[in-house]
Amino acid sequence: MNKLALYFRLIRADKPIGILLLLWPTLWALWMASGGRPDPMVVVIFVLGTALMRSSGCAINDYADRDFDRHVKRTVDRPLTSGRIKGWEALMVALVLAILSFLLILPLNTLTKQLSVIAVIVAGSYPYFKRFFAIPQAYLGIAFGFGIPMAFAAVQDSVPAVAWWLLVANVFWAVAYDTEYAMVDRDDDLRIGIRTSAITFGKYDVVAVMLCYAAALGIDLVCGWMLGLRWWFVGGVLVAAAMALYHYTLIRGRDRMRCFAAFRHNNWLGAALFAGVALDYALG
Secondary structure, eight states: OHHHHHHHHHTTTTOTHHHHHHHHHHHHHHHHHTTTOOOHHHHHHHHHHHHHHHHHHHHHHHHHTTTTGGGSTTTTTSTTTTTSSOHHHHHHHHHHHHHHHHHHTTTSOHHHHHHHHHHHHHHHHHHHHTTTOSOHHHHHHHHHHTHHHHHHHHHHSSOOHHHHHHHHHHHHHHHHHHHHHHHHSHHHHHHHTOOOHHHHHGGGHHHHHHHHHHHHHHHHHHHHHHTTOOHHHHHHHHHHHHHHHHHHHHHTTOOHHHHHHHHHHHHHHHHHHHHHHHHHHHHO
16 A cells, blocks of 8 residues: 555646646647537546546656656655655556556547557657756647647547647647746756756746746637637636736746746636636537
8 A cells, every 4th residue: 555655646646736737728629629519428538548648647757857856855755766666666657557548549539549649759758858958848838738639639530720729829838837837946957957948038937937828828819719719718818817917926036835836826727718618618
């Protein structure tokens, strides 16, 4: 039971914020692709698959960062970093979860399965982008948003241009919230040589975060309007924009804990956008 508890900590089962940040864009896409009437079974498949792939990604991330995390205050006590589980165990957990995720999508069409292979490659390679890429959060945005084209593929058996634009919006959103997250670890990351957007943006980090929020919400607004969504959806975007302004009040002083609070609050921003989409289809 103690080992099982360590595996649960490895996959962040005790911290579901990561799953939620993947889930909201996937749900937007399922509702948009289906005109507000997604197949319940498809929704279940994507919800469970999102949770499994996020958990698998956490195990891969900890394996890739095992020699770095011991130098970061926030991660020094993780199960793999602290030596309570072995590297091969983390890899086996990641593999089992990825296989289970793939088994889930077997009832879906071929295009969705093909896109899932790309999603696995992107998710598995993300931890290594921090070694050389100046803004790895942008790559994270692709990994966290790849449920968008997969959702359109599952519903429509094609991926229209609007789906890729929604993915671009998700990249901007991910850069915004993960820069807030990176601001927490900036001092440690500078010392050990990890690349993050918080370091790359430097003194313009707060401005960059707010510009990314603006870009993400602007693209979302245009995409929703193109799909026929109107005032309930616009209301959801305005609520999300108000939340982004609230995040500015949290991060402008660059206090570590307030930056972390802003990052976690993005769950509600994503929920507001989904509520706008769902309500517009239901009541619009």
